[in-house]
Amino acid sequence: MLKVSDLASGLAIAGLGLAILLRARTFPSVGASPVSPAFYPGLIGAVLTACGLALVVMSLKKKAALPIAVIPDWMRRPGNVVAVLAVPAAIIAYGLLSPPLGFLATSVLVTFGLLLAFRVNVLWSAGVALVLSVSLHVIFVMLMRVPLPYGVIEAMLP
Amino acid sequence: MNFVAAIQTVFQPFTLFVIGASAIFGLFVGSMPGLTATMAAALLVPLTFYMDPVPAIGAIVTCSAMSIFAGDIPGALLRIPGTPASAAYVSEAYLLGRRGELSRVLSVNLLASAFGGIFGTMALILLAPQLAQIALRFSSYEYFWLALIGLSAATLISASNPFKGITSLFLGLFLATVGLDVVTGMPRYTFGTVDLMGGVSLIAALIGLFAIAELFRKASTIHEDLPPPEQVKGAILLQGVSSIMFYKWNALRGGVIGTILGILPGAGADIAGWISYAVSKRFSKTPEKFGTGHIEGVVDASASNNASLGGAYVPALVFGIPGDSITAIVIGVLLIKGMNPGPTVFTQSGDIVSAIFVVFILANLLLIPLGLLAIKAARHVLRINQRILLPIILMFSIVGAFAVNNAVFDLWIILALGVVGWFMEENGFPIAPMVLGLVLGKIVEESFTNSMIKAGGDLVAFVDRPIAGGLAFVFFAIWIVPALMRLRRAWSTRAF
Numbered sequence: 001m002l003k004v005s006d007l008a009s010g011l012a013i014a015g016l017g018l019a020i021l022l023r024a025r026t027f028p029s030v031g032a033s034p035v036s037p038a039f040y041p042g043l044i045g046a047v048l049t050a051c052g053l054a055l056v057v058m059s060l061k062k063k064a065a066l067p068i069a070v071i072p073d074w075m076r077r078p079g080n081v082v083a084v085l086a087v088p089a090a091i092i093a094y095g096l097l098s099p100p101l102g103f104l105a106t107s108v109l110v111t112f113g114l115l116l117a118f119r120v121n122v123l124w125s126a127g128v129a130l131v132l133s134v135s136l137h138v139i140f141v142m143l144m145r146v147p148l149p150y151g152v153i154e155a156m157l158p
Numbered sequence: 159m160n161f162v163a164a165i166q167t168v169f170q171p172f173t174l175f176v177i178g179a180s181a182i183f184g185l186f187v188g189s190m191p192g193l194t195a196t197m198a199a200a201l202l203v204p205l206t207f208y209m210d211p212v213p214a215i216g217a218i219v220t221c222s223a224m225s226i227f228a229g230d231i232p233g234a235l236l237r238i239p240g241t242p243a244s245a246a247y248v249s250e251a252y253l254l255g256r257r258g259e260l261s262r263v264l265s266v267n268l269l270a271s272a273f274g275g276i277f278g279t280m281a282l283i284l285l286a287p288q289l290a291q292i293a294l295r296f297s298s299y300e301y302f303w304l305a306l307i308g309l310s311a312a313t314l315i316s317a318s319n320p321f322k323g324i325t326s327l328f329l330g331l332f333l334a335t336v337g338l339d340v341v342t343g344m345p346r347y348t349f350g351t352v353d354l355m356g357g358v359s360l361i362a363a364l365i366g367l368f369a370i371a372e373l374f375r376k377a378s379t380i381h382e383d384l385p386p387p388e389q390v391k392g393a394i395l396l397q398g399v400s401s402i403m404f405y406k407w408n409a410l411r412g413g414v415i416g417t418i419l420g421i422l423p424g425a426g427a428d429i430a431g432w433i434s435y436a437v438s439k440r441f442s443k444t445p446e447k448f449g450t451g452h453i454e455g456v457v458d459a460s461a462s463n464n465a466s467l468g469g470a471y472v473p474a475l476v477f478g479i480p481g482d483s484i485t486a487i488v489i490g491v492l493l494i495k496g497m498n499p500g501p502t503v504f505t506q507s508g509d510i511v512s513a514i515f516v517v518f519i520l521a522n523l524l525l526i527p528l529g530l531l532a533i534k535a536a537r538h539v540l541r542i543n544q545r546i547l548l549p550i551i552l553m554f555s556i557v558g559a560f561a562v563n564n565a566v567f568d569l570w571i572i573l574a575l576g577v578v579g580w581f582m583e584e585n586g587f588p589i590a591p592m593v594l595g596l597v598l599g600k601i602v603e604e605s606f607t608n609s610m611i612k613a614g615g616d617l618v619a620f621v622d623r624p625i626a627g628g629l630a631f632v633f634f635a636i637w638i639v640p641a642l643m644r645l646r647r648a649w650s651t652r653a654f
Contacts, residue, residue, distance in 0.1 A: 003584055013325050015537065018523070020332060020347075035607045036376055037339040041346060044332045058321070065398045072584075074378035083377040087370070087552060088573055092557050095569040114549040118380065136337065136557055144208050146561050 004069040006059035014052025021045030031105035067069060086117035102151015103141075164512035167212055168520065170271040176213040177220045177517065181524055184221035184341065185532040186226025189219060189539050190547070193226040194377050195427065196483045201551070203361050203491060204558030210354060211495050211510050215488060216517040222484050223275050223521045227462050227529055230267035234260060235387040243427035243463040246435040246455075253451030257283025260390055265398025266453055267460045268529045270409050273402070273442040274461030275522035277413030280473075283515050286504075289476045293501035299620050300610065301477075301500075302605040303629035305598050308479035310636045312424025313591045320640075322587045329578075329596020331602070333358050341599065341607055353567035360490045362559050362568040363575055365595055367589055368483075369555045370576025371446075375583070378550055387540045390533055408438060410536050412461030419462075420469020422592060426482025427463040434462035437566040460581070468518060475503060483590045486597050493597075575590045 024045055046150035074080040091109050098106040108129045115125035140146045167173070177515030180202060182327045187198035194568055199218050206214035233248035234255045253265040296304070301640040313323035336347045337357030348354040400411060415437060439460035448455055470481030471488070478499035480486035492499050497507055504511055532539075559572045613619030621627040 002581070009585055009587075012607075013272065023347065027346065035341070035610045037342050037344055037346060040603045040606070041332065041335045044328050048325060048332070051321045051328070054321045056320075057324075058319075072378070080378050080380060083380050083548075084374060087374055087377055087576070090549075090552055091370075091556055091569050091573045094560070095566045098560070098567065103557075105556070110556075111549060111553050114552065116547065118377075118545040118549055120543070120545050120549075124377050128546055128550070133555060138554065140557065140561055144205065146208055147564065148557065148561060152452075 002069050003072060006055045008087065010052045010055030010059060012052070013055065014049045017045045017048030017050070017052055019045070021049060071082050082117050083119075086114050089117075090114045092144075098149040098151075100151065102154050103148035104133055104137055104153040105151055106149070114146060160509065161512055161516065164516045167193065167509065167513040168216065168338065168516045170613065173213045173216060174469070176209065176217050177520065177524075180217040180221040181224050181521070181528050184224030185228045185528060186225060188223075188225030188240050189231045189532060189536055190426045190442030190542075191232050191236070191240055192372070193551075194241045194368070194372065195222045195243065196227070196487070197368045197372050198222070198225050199484050199487045200364045201554060201558065202240035202365060203487060204562050206491055207361065207494065207562050211492070211497060211507075212378060212513045212517070213489055213497065213612070215510075215514050216521075218484065218488055218491065219514065219517050220521040220524070220573060222467055223271075223464060223525060224528065224532075227268060227271040227275075227460075227468060227525055228532055229531060230271070230460060231264065232387070232540060234263050234267065235390075235536060235540065236385060241427075244430045245428070246431040247459045250449065250451060250453075250456055254453060254456075255388060257451055261392050261394045262390055262401065263456060264488075264533050265396070265452065266401050266456055267398075267542065268526060268533070269398050269402045269498055270412065270457050270460035271464040271529070272410050272418055272522050272525045274413045274464035275525060277410070277461070278417045278465035278521065279518040279522060281417045281465075282468040282471050282518065283452070286472050286475050286511075290501040290504040292484045293476050294478075294505075296501070296625065297623070298605040298608045299623060299626040300629060302609055302620065303626055303633055304477055305479060305602045305605065307629060307633050307636065308423035308473065308477070309591070309594055310633060311422055312594045314636065314640065315422065315424040316428065319586060320430060322463050323591050326582065326589065327591035327595045330597075331362065331599040333592075333596050334599020339416055340604055348405040351567075353515070353565065358501060358571060359563060359565070359568050360494070360596065361562050363570040364487055364490060364593065365559045366572035366575030367552070367579040367593060370572050371583065371589070373548060373552050373555070374580040375575060376544070380544060380548070389537060394528060398603050402455050402457065405454055408454060408457040409461045411437065412458040413465040415458075415489050416462030417469035418467030420466030420481050421472045423479055423594065425466075426484065427466045430458045430462040430466040435459040458527070464522075467572075470588075471514070471518075475514075478500060478598075480594060480597065483593055486590075489597050581639065 021042055024038040024042040093110050094106055111129035111132055112125050115128055140148050184198055187193045188195060195617060198221050202217050210600050214286055225241060226243050229239055230251065232238050232240045234242045234251040237248050237252035239248045241243040251263045309327055313327045314320060336354055337344055338355055345355060412434045415434045419425040419430040419433060423435035435455045435458060442448065442454055454536055466482065470485045473479045474485035474489055475480045478489060481487050489499050497503060555572065556569065559568050609620060621630045634647040
């Protein structure tokens with residue numbers, strides 16, 4: 001992940017805190033309760049803003065010529081960039097594909113792609129994808145009776 | 159407490175199967191460098207969702223005890239800690255191994271871990287019910303202060319920069335406010351989505367912060383292959399017995415320090431390992447030998463990190479305030495199961511509490527035979543290709559997070575919090591306070607609101623009762639004393 005200076009992260013946190021605080025001010029208060037629903041989130045927003053500003057001040061006081069952000073080592077290695085990007089890609093693909101396709105088809109496809117992105121060879125990737133998907137199906141659906149998304153392959157099972 | 163009934167509850171075929179399976183899982187995750195005990199617990203949560211409370215908590219207890227020990231194995235074999243809890247003494251253990259004492263050091267790790275684990279368990283069994291008696295008299299005012307003390311301790315212990323710790327805590331508290339407000343039922347920070355009305359799913363948040371963030375980090379270093387580990391020779395178990403007997407007081411001290419640090423909210427096995435090692439060196443007769451392959455500190459720290467696990471359950475069960483990040487997960491599981499961690503657990507679900515105690519003892523006894531197997535298997539386990547292992551863990555996280563609510567939205571939560579958790583860790587923001595904030599956020603707000611309604615908006619009521627006043631004093635002292643000390647230091651350096 002990017003390493004950023006405390007100046008940058010402090011500003012971001014102060015911004016988030018302010019946004020939380022301003023949003024809380026729009027919550028209507030209820031007459032009977034001495035605590036309005038805006039009080040607690042408002043307090044959280046205020047503390048986050050203060051912490052963010054404190055980080056900014058501390059970072060400015062140090063005066064060390066720190067860059068705003070440092071490009072980490074892994075971003076210079078294409079293999080690692082692909083592996084890192086494969087993680088969110090797999091989550092998103094599973095979220096989008098599993099409702100229409102069902103668990104087994106999605107899991108085989110996503111695992112296969114994920115293993116290829118981690119530079120495992122095609123045969124191994126296919127084998128692991130199949131074995132893992134069937135094992136997960138057995139553990140969740142057959143042993144623990146947890147429903148997984150139902151789809152094309154599940155419909156063919158007895 | 160009825161231990162016969164508790165033993166009967168635990169010695170059911172299904173519960174024993176769950177304990178055995180999670181033991182093997184814990185040993186495996188613990189011996190894989192970079193995969194932590196907390197991650198192992200987080201990965202178990204979706205499975206425990208469908209179990210009764212005893213096997214559910216039993217799985218997490220067993221898995222964490224096993225993985226904290228197993229973290230020592232790659233430390234001695236490769237100089238790489240399997241979990242952060244073993245980090246304090248890896249070079250010591252590795253140097254011993256290079257001198258041909260690999261079996262001895264692993265045996266000491268195993269015996270000291272089991273001893274520490276049982277010590278922490280005994281402390282839990284003796285302390286928790288007594289404390290619960292006192293806690294039964296607590297009202298919402300006391301709970302309010304107690305939750306604040308727990309959150310403060312967690313924040314101050316875990317971060318080198320206090321502002322980063324506070325930021326992490328308040329991010330967690332903020333996430334807990336998302337959803338319908340408890341008193342008025344109005345939606346807060348839901349951005350109009352129905353999926354957020356019920357709040358941020360705790361299981362998804364835990365998997366995101368602990369598993370996905372970890373996977374991102376591992377994926378970014380995947381090119382670094384592990385060196386081939388050494389071979390363990392001979393009968394392992396007996397080789398460490400003489401060292402443990404010689405340093406028996408060190409093992410005991412490790413147990414005491416680990417238990418106390420476990421009880422303190424926010425400090426867990428990782429910090430226990432470091433502090434016990436440092437204490438061991440400070441009071442050693444031969445401090446010059448530390449760092450050259452000396453077993454003394456290893457005894458202290460191996461006992462200490464396992465002892466902290468039991469200690470952490472004391473505040474978790476008695477007050478509902480987690481002592482470390484693993485018990486934060488346990489509290490989440492208990493809440494999902496409809497149990498409210500707190501003193502009433504001992505009266506309403508006393509059988510479950512006794513069963514948890516029995517699981518603790520069983521897990522630490524199982525540690526010796528299963529730990530021996532793990533040591534023997536380590537050479538093969540450490541050869542497993544990380545490029546295949548990480549995708550498998552990722553798929554398991556995705557399927558687990560999705561299966562709990564069958565909600566695609568939970569996947570976006572694990573992704574978002576995975577990125578946030580990774581960013582925070584890389585930039586010096588600790589994760590543990592955020593998880594505590596997320597788990598305790600609702601309790602803090604509810605106890606504050608209830609107290610305010612009871613008192614009709616009068617803040618004096620918060621410190622009126624003697625215990626509440628005392629707790630309030632402790633709370634303010636926690637924040638003011640370190641600040642004053644820092645000011646004094648700044649003053650004295652300026653004077654010269």
